[in-house]
Amino acid sequence: MKGYAGKYLKVNLSNHGLMTETIDEGMATGYIGGLGFGARTLLDTIPKGTDAPSPENVLAWWTGPVSGTILPTGSKFGVFALSPLTGAFGFGICSGGFANELKSAGWDGVVLTGKSDKPTYLFVNDGAPELRDASRYWGMTTWQTEDAIKEDLGDSAIRVAAMGPAGERLVRLANITTDRNRQVGRSGMGAVMGSKNLKAVAVRGTGDVEVGDLDGLMKFSTELNERCQGPKTEKYRVYGTPANILVHNRLACLPSYNFQKGSFERAEDVSGEQMSKTHVKKILACTNCPVGCDHVNEVKDGPYAGTVASVDYESLGQLGPLCGVGDLNAITKAVEVCDELGVDTISAGVIVAWAMECVQRGLLTKDDTDGIDLRFGNGDAMVEALKRMSLKEGKLGNLLSEGVKRASERVGKGSDKFAIHCKGMEWAAYSMRSLQTSTLGFCTSIRGADYLRSGSYQVDVAGKVDRLKLDASRGKIVYEGENQYAIIDSLIICKFTRGVYSSMDEIAKAYTLVTGLEMSGQELVKAGERIYNVAKCFNVRFGLTRKDDYPPPRAFEEPMTDDVAKGAQIDRRQYDEALDSYYGGRGWTKDGIPTKAKLLELGLKREADEVGA
Amino acid sequence: MALSEQKTRRIIVCDTDKCNGCQICEFVCSVVKEKTTNHKKSRIRATRIEPFFNIAIACRKCEKPTCERACPRDAIRVLPDGSIQIDKDKCNGCGWCIESCEFGALRLRFDGGTAFTCDFCADLGEPQCVKYCPKKALRYITLEEAAKESVKDVLLSIVDKGGK
Numbered sequence: 001m002k003g004y005a006g007k008y009l010k011v012n013l014s015n016h017g018l019m020t021e022t023i024d025e026g027m028a029t030g031y032i033g034g035l036g037f038g039a040r041t042l043l044d045t046i047p048k049g050t051d052a053p054s055p056e057n058v059l060a061w062w063t064g065p066v067s068g069t070i071l072p073t074g075s076k077f078g079v080f081a082l083s084p085l086t087g088a089f090g091f092g093i094c095s096g097g098f099a100n101e102l103k104s105a106g107w108d109g110v111v112l113t114g115k116s117d118k119p120t121y122l123f124v125n126d127g128a129p130e131l132r133d134a135s136r137y138w139g140m141t142t143w144q145t146e147d148a149i150k151e152d153l154g155d156s157a158i159r160v161a162a163m164g165p166a167g168e169r170l171v172r173l174a175n176i177t178t179d180r181n182r183q184v185g186r187s188g189m190g191a192v193m194g195s196k197n198l199k200a201v202a203v204r205g206t207g208d209v210e211v212g213d214l215d216g217l218m219k220f221s222t223e224l225n226e227r228c229q230g231p232k233t234e235k236y237r238v239y240g241t242p243a244n245i246l247v248h249n250r251l252a253c254l255p256s257y258n259f260q261k262g263s264f265e266r267a268e269d270v271s272g273e274q275m276s277k278t279h280v281k282k283i284l285a286c287t288n289c290p291v292g293c294d295h296v297n298e299v300k301d302g303p304y305a306g307t308v309a310s311v312d313y314e315s316l317g318q319l320g321p322l323c324g325v326g327d328l329n330a331i332t333k334a335v336e337v338c339d340e341l342g343v344d345t346i347s348a349g350v351i352v353a354w355a356m357e358c359v360q361r362g363l364l365t366k367d368d369t370d371g372i373d374l375r376f377g378n379g380d381a382m383v384e385a386l387k388r389m390s391l392k393e394g395k396l397g398n399l400l401s402e403g404v405k406r407a408s409e410r411v412g413k414g415s416d417k418f419a420i421h422c423k424g425m426e427w428a429a430y431s432m433r434s435l436q437t438s439t440l441g442f443c444t445s446i447r448g449a450d451y452l453r454s455g456s457y458q459v460d461v462a463g464k465v466d467r468l469k470l471d472a473s474r475g476k477i478v479y480e481g482e483n484q485y486a487i488i489d490s491l492i493i494c495k496f497t498r499g500v501y502s503s504m505d506e507i508a509k510a511y512t513l514v515t516g517l518e519m520s521g522q523e524l525v526k527a528g529e530r531i532y533n534v535a536k537c538f539n540v541r542f543g544l545t546r547k548d549d550y551p552p553p554r555a556f557e558e559p560m561t562d563d564v565a566k567g568a569q570i571d572r573r574q575y576d577e578a579l580d581s582y583y584g585g586r587g588w589t590k591d592g593i594p595t596k597a598k599l600l601e602l603g604l605k606r607e608a609d610e611v612g613a
Numbered sequence: 614m615a616l617s618e619q620k621t622r623r624i625i626v627c628d629t630d631k632c633n634g635c636q637i638c639e640f641v642c643s644v645v646k647e648k649t650t651n652h653k654k655s656r657i658r659a660t661r662i663e664p665f666f667n668i669a670i671a672c673r674k675c676e677k678p679t680c681e682r683a684c685p686r687d688a689i690r691v692l693p694d695g696s697i698q699i700d701k702d703k704c705n706g707c708g709w710c711i712e713s714c715e716f717g718a719l720r721l722r723f724d725g726g727t728a729f730t731c732d733f734c735a736d737l738g739e740p741q742c743v744k745y746c747p748k749k750a751l752r753y754i755t756l757e758e759a760a761k762e763s764v765k766d767v768l769l770s771i772v773d774k775g776g777k
Contacts, residue, residue: 068650069650070637070640070641070644070650097636100652104651104653143663157653180663180664181664205653206651206653206723207651208647208649208650208651208654209649209650209651210649211650214644214648214649214650218644225637225745225747228747229747281665282633282664282665282667283633284633284634284661284667285633285634285635286635287634287635287636288635288636288637288640289635290635290637290747292633292635292747292748294633296664296665298665308664308665
């Protein structure tokens, strides 16, 4: 088989043991790569009862078959582990040159276990990987670490993925950064690195990546590149994802003030249109991407002058409207703080917004916030809170670093009612009550409140369904989206190119051109279903059931006040009906457990025995 | 090089405002010239200086090529159009040409150890990296043309600001 390297590196950080393992064709066609390999690794290697920040947790890095080839947006990788934030299936998918480099070095992935007794980093130097001392980099920010390792290794073409000071301190929302602006953002993969004393993974790859049909792949990639200059990706190219701000604001589905509202009075000030005029200095592309959506801001004046950060819709939404902040300078600074210290901007924004609501309701005092005036709209206070959270400084920093679920449990006093998360992972920038198919998808997602697992917000935003209601038709929309996205995340390609492929058959064609292995769209969808079920089995092993697939109380108990969605809230009976339709369509029980019959149909016998109902 | 040749000497010019660092030029080059996907075998080199600056550089067809002068084995010949030809049999991979080039436009093969550089896809009529650049940041033009375009850009920016 081509495309794949056919082998991965196994590293035991406890005894510095390095081993090579192979990947066979059954694994390749059954699980594709990326998310599929990650799901397989976690289920096969992490036993029930494991703690996320423990040596027994496994940290798996997987590329996909298309990484390292010329297929547009193919340079992506995923990092997988039991999440310290959710105690369930954790991962993040990331772009940048890292994936190409790893494949060129001759590896499909790296699976790390154990814990190093001192700060270390893994240097995958083509076929000669080694663990090296990372004491010198401990304490450095993500950006400093990247630069320092490249300098010390004397090769600026090396790609480095590093955690920041937040990961070192086991902040539960800590992330991993590579190529400065690209993150393995969600569910705390940086904290898993921290718990293993692993500061970074650096890669140098110089080898060829062989593909099944080079001429065919070149021809198809050329066509895709041309399509990527067309209408399907125009939004990403022009204003980038921040174009969503005004669209969502008009539909009252732009969360503001910690999801109390679905619109923001200063939306114009933080819109993609405004940002392009006053802050965007350059639009960059990830490695091998013909779209180019990365809008990099520069702050020109005020106390944050000189700040440079890549600002996308999710960061903008959660560190802007969600915290009531309408100042692009402060938002850009906030993103920079998160990126450098190494925390996920989405989770970070939701946690700070929750704290602001606590202050609004008198549940946190000035003493609790270490003197910070954490009112909605105070951008400077937000920036300061983010720093303290990322560094676990003071009372406030320590509280927030636990994530919104644990923080609200600690504060109590009903603050859990407005801790906006699912399974412990903070909600992304999509309103819960005015995008209800989206909400169902956020809650069935295996990693917690997540817009990236099914894209079910799309039918709501496009007006294909009544977004202010739920019914039994929504389950199918969500699980079909999940199966399709599972494939995109396994290949791995960018979701922003999903529209440029005409069908799953075309995606299967790309797979075959790269690997030389026969594949149809239908088989891919089946693989997507298998992958999703394997990930679900992992969550069942860790005790997750139906109760974990619900949005927070605010979604059910507080009607919206925004004009265009006045009175909108989720009807619990409707939600149950929609969730039932999802489980039913999936072949799972009403408690959200995959049935033995479904698992056997997917060829998952061991899983059927272990968790099947 | 004669003056008449200078006028028609075309090089790959990169618009650094448009170049976004995607490296697709490198991938295309490796596919076209090396029949593989390995951007480290590309003749054009995309470089990013964080956080904003991006450029892709290939051979500049220098008037007095330092690489030619640096080669101790007389392996480098300058063709009439200004491009560089490296005699694989004479080259022993010492790398002086690479060190001497201010543009990083030569590379050494990982396997075999000889130097190589851009031939502007002479056999295909135009450099394929230029053809495939998704943002049209690369152009294959004469320096005269490049200079004219620069002047035009400056004038347009003045007009944009309300100048006459």
